[in-house]
Amino acid sequence: MILHIHLSILFSYITFFHLISITLAQSENYIIRMNLSAMPKPFTNHHTWYQSTLSSALQNSQFTTTTNNLNSLISSKFIYTYTHVINGFSANLSPKEHELLKTSPGYISSIPDLPVKLDTTYSPQFLGLNPNKGAWHDSNFGNDVIVGLIDTGVWPESDSFKDHGMTEIPSKWKGQCENSIHFKKSLCNKKLIGAKFFNKGLLAQNPNASLGLNSTRDTEGHGTHTSSTAAGSRVDKASFFGYAAGTASGIASNSRVAMYKAIWVDGRLSSDIIAAIDAAISDGVDVLSLSFGINDVSLYEDPVAIATFAAMEKGVFVTTSAGNEGPAHRTIHNGTPWVITVAAGTMNRDFQGTLTLGNGSKIVGLSLYIGKFPSNNFPIVFMGSCDNVRELKKVKNKIVVCEDKNGTSVYDQLRNLVEAKSFGGVLISNVSDASFTQNFAFIVVNPINGEIVKAYIKSHNYNSKKSSSIANLSFKKTVFGTKPAPSVDSYSSRGPSKSCPFVLKPDITAPGTSILAAWPSNVLVSYLGTKEAFSSFNMISGTSMACPHVAGIAALLKGAHRDWSPAAIRSAIMTTSDIFDNTKEHIKDIDDNKDATPLALGAGHVNPNRALDPGLVYDVGVQDYVNLLCALNFTQQNITAITGSSFNDCSKPSLDLNYPSFIAFFNGGNSSKTLHEFHRTVTNVGEGKTIYTASITPTKGFSVSVIPNKLVFHEKNEKLSFKLRIEVERMAKLKKVSFGYLSWMDVKHVVRSPIVVTTMKMNS
Numbered sequence: 001m002i003l004h005i006h007l008s009i010l011f012s013y014i015t016f017f018h019l020i021s022i023t024l025a026q027s028e029n030y031i032i033r034m035n036l037s038a039m040p041k042p043f044t045n046h047h048t049w050y051q052s053t054l055s056s057a058l059q060n061s062q063f064t065t066t067t068n069n070l071n072s073l074i075s076s077k078f079i080y081t082y083t084h085v086i087n088g089f090s091a092n093l094s095p096k097e098h099e100l101l102k103t104s105p106g107y108i109s110s111i112p113d114l115p116v117k118l119d120t121t122y123s124p125q126f127l128g129l130n131p132n133k134g135a136w137h138d139s140n141f142g143n144d145v146i147v148g149l150i151d152t153g154v155w156p157e158s159d160s161f162k163d164h165g166m167t168e169i170p171s172k173w174k175g176q177c178e179n180s181i182h183f184k185k186s187l188c189n190k191k192l193i194g195a196k197f198f199n200k201g202l203l204a205q206n207p208n209a210s211l212g213l214n215s216t217r218d219t220e221g222h223g224t225h226t227s228s229t230a231a232g233s234r235v236d237k238a239s240f241f242g243y244a245a246g247t248a249s250g251i252a253s254n255s256r257v258a259m260y261k262a263i264w265v266d267g268r269l270s271s272d273i274i275a276a277i278d279a280a281i282s283d284g285v286d287v288l289s290l291s292f293g294i295n296d297v298s299l300y301e302d303p304v305a306i307a308t309f310a311a312m313e314k315g316v317f318v319t320t321s322a323g324n325e326g327p328a329h330r331t332i333h334n335g336t337p338w339v340i341t342v343a344a345g346t347m348n349r350d351f352q353g354t355l356t357l358g359n360g361s362k363i364v365g366l367s368l369y370i371g372k373f374p375s376n377n378f379p380i381v382f383m384g385s386c387d388n389v390r391e392l393k394k395v396k397n398k399i400v401v402c403e404d405k406n407g408t409s410v411y412d413q414l415r416n417l418v419e420a421k422s423f424g425g426v427l428i429s430n431v432s433d434a435s436f437t438q439n440f441a442f443i444v445v446n447p448i449n450g451e452i453v454k455a456y457i458k459s460h461n462y463n464s465k466k467s468s469s470i471a472n473l474s475f476k477k478t479v480f481g482t483k484p485a486p487s488v489d490s491y492s493s494r495g496p497s498k499s500c501p502f503v504l505k506p507d508i509t510a511p512g513t514s515i516l517a518a519w520p521s522n523v524l525v526s527y528l529g530t531k532e533a534f535s536s537f538n539m540i541s542g543t544s545m546a547c548p549h550v551a552g553i554a555a556l557l558k559g560a561h562r563d564w565s566p567a568a569i570r571s572a573i574m575t576t577s578d579i580f581d582n583t584k585e586h587i588k589d590i591d592d593n594k595d596a597t598p599l600a601l602g603a604g605h606v607n608p609n610r611a612l613d614p615g616l617v618y619d620v621g622v623q624d625y626v627n628l629l630c631a632l633n634f635t636q637q638n639i640t641a642i643t644g645s646s647f648n649d650c651s652k653p654s655l656d657l658n659y660p661s662f663i664a665f666f667n668g669g670n671s672s673k674t675l676h677e678f679h680r681t682v683t684n685v686g687e688g689k690t691i692y693t694a695s696i697t698p699t700k701g702f703s704v705s706v707i708p709n710k711l712v713f714h715e716k717n718e719k720l721s722f723k724l725r726i727e728v729e730r731m732a733k734l735k736k737v738s739f740g741y742l743s744w745m746d747v748k749h750v751v752r753s754p755i756v757v758t759t760m761k762m763n764s
């Protein structure tokens with residue numbers, strides 16, 4: 001598996017086999033937390049202490065070696081010193097070295113360096129943002145707020161990073177742009193104010209890893225897209241080959257962007273990512289956007305959860321993506337109580353092509369074909385499920401109609417048509433994502449319209465040599481107002497969170513499907529036939545795209561409310577979100593076309609203007625999170641791995657975090673427990689004197705009550721508490737997931753929280 005080029009040079013005097021058996025094959029990266037209060041006096045700084053600790057461990061684990069060799073050995077094994085995310089360092093160690101390090105004075109804990117999963121304009125208007133009022137206006141478009149992104153780098157020349165009309169860089173900013181290959185620091189400006197890259201962990205693990213470019217420059221596109229989505233400047237005449245044409249703008253178009261590149265072509269290691277978060281914290285970012293996560297690890301072994309705990313303590317708002325592994329339950333990552341976890345939704349926009357049949361009927365279908373297509377009429381033929389390439393080759397220069405039936409997927413059909421060098425086609429299918437049509441002149445028509453197309457062809461003797469069925473195709477139409485919208489897309493990962501099921505996740509839905517944003521002009525966006533296609537904007541989908549929308553919104557809220565804590569901002573975003581779509585029905589789940597449960601949707605679809613004035617917030621302090629970790633029955637050592645504190649006060653353990661949402665497990669529908677009680681405290685961030693009354697949307701099978709059901713506030717920032725009781729009405733016939741809502745209402749505000757009651761087992 002992993003070979004060590006540094007080591008093999010260093011120890012070239014040892015026989016090759018010896019080398020393999022001692023260190024080579026099994027060296028791994030570890031992230032090691034140290035106890036800074038245990039640092040012996042002679043050391044003046046933590047960095048030299050960590051290096052010396054590693055040095056002692058290496059000396060004890062190896063045969064005797066010269067000082068010279070030891071120094072270069074350390075420099076090949078020591079990866080990063082961390083200052084903010086944890087007190088500690090990362091190193092590449094053999095199992096034996098790792099064991100010896102554990103006996104070092106001051107050692108607290110270590111975790112393996114896990115790889116993360118990357119979760120790969122019109123959206124501001126869709127979110128209701130307006131220059132003259134609301135969140136854009138009140139925050140001056142997020143002016144002076146700094147949004148940091150850990151991603152694949154940035155393409156500084158993009159129009160989305162022009163700084164026209166921007167004020168000076170905020171004086172609190174301590175970061176900078178670093179010179180790197182093809183990235184002079186002079187490329188930064190008042191919009192793009194930070195650019196750093198981190199790849200030592202990746203290279204320690206795999207010295208031959210391809211970096212793409214050893215530079216903050218984006219060679220993949222993802223980071224350029226997410227950063228321009230969060231805080232890109234306005235760009236007129238943006239489009240994706242004619243689709244989605246218009247002005248593209250980041251959500252917080254006056255906020256600053258700092259890019260920390262830690263995601264590389266050949267790897268995405270936590271050691272690099274938390275080094276990037278460490279730098280972002282010390283540079284002074286206000287908001288961090290993380291479009292990646294690690295599945296199926298406990299909170300105390302999840303480097304992203306650990307690093308974001310430190311960020312939260314320092315007041316940095318952290319937004320993360322839920323993942324793209326939906327629609328099954330428990331597929332979510334970043335189900336971490338101290339971040340906001342973002343699900344992906346659709347917008348009210350479709351990209352279309354039109355098939356005009358010879359008799360004049362126009363059939364509209366989905367398409368994102370980026371090329372040109374002749375506008376004249378061509379013969380049109382029906383080729384069933386298009387699974388026979390030989391037959392397809394016989395119908396060159398005809399419009400081919402295929403049906404998505406019986407197992408031949410649209411992707412297989414596409415492949416067959418490309419292989420047969422077909423000319424253009426119509427796919428009859430229910431698929432809702434037509435992005436696969438980019439490089440081939442296809443439109444996707446639904447089965448009802450498909451019947452019309454088939455009937456037309458049939459009535460014009462398509463089997464005979466004298467067939468007279470003809471049609472033409474046109475592309476590049478963008479339509480708005482499609483209904484219903486928004487919906488939760490099926491790829492978006494679903495809760496409950498495995499790492500902490502007691503906190504309802506995801507938290508919120510934001511636009512994630514077919515998002516147009518900036519792209520490096522030399523990074524492939526698509527193919528046209530076999531030709532590469534490039535564009536300075538690209539349209540892609542994923543919770544990766546939803547996450548920076550919320551980063552932008554958090555930047556607007558920070559711009560308008562400097563004193564709000566990360567939990568207050570999260571609460572404002574959640575309790576003011578929308579649960580109705582543009583048909584005035586509950587937002588749907590694309591997967592089953594039923595009402596989306598909060599395990600898919602979170603509290604709702606984000607509404608930035610309303611978030612500006614939430615009325616009440618559910619705030620959470622650091623000790624509240626510690627109380628939760630204590631109640632999870634983590635060992636003190638495990639809690640220290642997260643908090644970094646030597647002493648974690650577990651005198652008041654509680655699973656009942658002061659969160660703006662509720663989830664109750666009635667295990668297997670079979671527990672003897674028939675009552676679940678929650679305690680919450682809300683803070684009045686509205687005007688002062690006001691009275692809120694509780695309103696409950698029923699949860700099927702349960703009776704939900706609030707005590708008291710009236711909260712009388714006398715002043716701003718006053719805190720009042722209440723209890724929410726969920727009682728089983730009939731244990732016999734419970735649904736797997738039931739949900740309803742609690743809303744606190746005064747004359748001006750609706751403060752809504754989702755309530756989920758599930759018979760799912762808590763851990764399975």
Ligand SMILES: *[C@@H]1O[C@H](CO)[C@@H](O)[C@H](O)[C@H]1NC(C)=O
Pocket residue numbers: 001002003207208
């Ligand atoms: C890394 O590259 C070197 C030189 O090309 C080669 O000898 C070595 O086997 C490679 N190691 C791995 C792990 O691929």
Ligand SMILES: *[C@@H]1O[C@H](CO)[C@@H](O)[C@H](O)[C@H]1NC(C)=O
Pocket residue numbers: 179180181203214
């Ligand atoms: C990448 O560049 C940095 C300086 O910008 C340098 O220190 C490092 O050695 C380079 N890494 C590789 C693999 O070239």
Ligand SMILES: *[C@@H]1O[C@H](CO)[C@@H](O)[C@H](O)[C@H]1NC(C)=O
Pocket residue numbers: 356357358359360375376377471472
């Ligand atoms: C497309 O087909 C329709 C119906 O046959 C016809 O009226 C129209 O002129 C055609 N368009 C072109 C550009 O040939």
Ligand SMILES: *[C@@H]1O[C@H](CO)[C@@H](O)[C@H](O)[C@H]1NC(C)=O
Pocket residue numbers: 406
């Ligand atoms: C679908 O395929 C299965 C076997 O592959 C076959 O038994 C069935 O008849 C097919 N159905 C249709 C509608 O073609």
Ligand SMILES: *[C@@H]1O[C@H](CO)[C@@H](O)[C@H](O)[C@H]1NC(C)=O
Pocket residue numbers: 404405429430447
């Ligand atoms: C398409 O959707 C309709 C309605 O949901 C369904 O009846 C039909 O079976 C679906 N067809 C295919 C090919 O999946």
Ligand SMILES: *[C@@H]1O[C@H](CO)[C@@H](O)[C@H](O)[C@H]1NC(C)=O
Pocket residue numbers: 357359360361452453455456457459
């Ligand atoms: C064209 O033919 C289709 C299939 O027979 C039919 O449904 C449609 O109504 C026809 N259109 C016109 C304008 O006659």
Ligand SMILES: *[C@@H]1O[C@H](CO)[C@@H](O)[C@H](O)[C@H]1NC(C)=O
Pocket residue numbers: 631632633
């Ligand atoms: C923690 O341990 C206590 C005592 O054993 C138990 O009652 C409780 O259910 C446990 N909590 C969790 C979250 O497992």
Ligand SMILES: *[C@@H]1O[C@H](CO)[C@@H](O)[C@H](O)[C@H]1NC(C)=O
Pocket residue numbers: 109110111300301635637638639641
């Ligand atoms: C978690 O606690 C267990 C039991 O004390 C311990 O073995 C493990 O190393 C701890 N892990 C971390 C990361 O603290």
Ligand SMILES: *[C@@H]1O[C@H](CO)[C@@H](O)[C@H](O)[C@H]1NC(C)=O
Pocket residue numbers: 035036037038108640645646647
């Ligand atoms: C860290 O070291 C201090 C001083 O030696 C000690 O009091 C404390 O318990 C240690 N903390 C941990 C988590 O080991």
Ligand SMILES: *[C@@H]1O[C@H](CO)[C@@H](O)[C@H](O)[C@H]1NC(C)=O
Pocket residue numbers: 668669670
């Ligand atoms: C509930 O428990 C009973 C008896 O223990 C068992 O027979 C039944 O299958 C359980 N039901 C569920 C939904 O787990």
